[in-house]
Amino acid sequence: MNNIRADIPVYQSIFESSIEAILIVDQDGFILKANPASCKLFGYITGELIGEKVEVCIPQKNRKVQKDKKSSYTRNTEPWQMVEHINLFGVKRNGSQFPLGMRLSPANIGDKQVEVVFVRDISEQEKHLRPFCETIANLPHLRSMTIERNIVRQELQNSPEFLGEHANDLEQEVAERTEVCKAILQKLIDTN
DSSP, rough: OOOOOHHHHHHHHHHHOOSSSSEEETSEEEEEEEEEEHHHHTTTOOOTTSSSSGGGSSSSSGGGHHHHHHHHTTTSSSSSEOOGGGEEEEEEESSOOOEEEEEEEEEEEEEEEEEEEEEEEEEHHHHHHHHHHHHHHHHHHHHHHHHHHHHHHHHHHOOOOHHHHHHHHHHHHHHHHHHHHHHHHHHHHHOO
16 A cells, blocks of 8 residues: 555655646635646746635636636536636736636545646637637528528529619619719818
């Protein structure tokens, strides 16, 4: 059987050398431990985050989202991964913000219930995903445009008179806009 006390230096070494930011947060939201990677990520000197509320790492506008997610998380017993697309951001000491991904895992340290918070900057992933997200966001618009286009095509095929009416409407609209442009141009000329 392993001696847990003998393993403490191993665990401490893993915590200190991890390239992933790790925060240990108590039930009241105070940071009990912050590894060097978390201090670097949030722009603090080693030890400065200890004793601070975890909200110091989250922009004001995201604090309610984080609190709501934390409440739903604490009702579950499984470790929870925050999904990046909910737009959670971290805030550095200098006030700059960055998109982050977060995993929370419950743990017991002695007789205290704590959360181990694993945080990572997902700026690079966001850059690569942004074009896909924009395309997905435009899908309903593209779909409605395609439907409208098909309806117009069917109407044109079924009714040649419709094409003539449509052309007349467009010509009238162009004539009206031309008159407006002429009036604006004349005002500009008169002003100069």
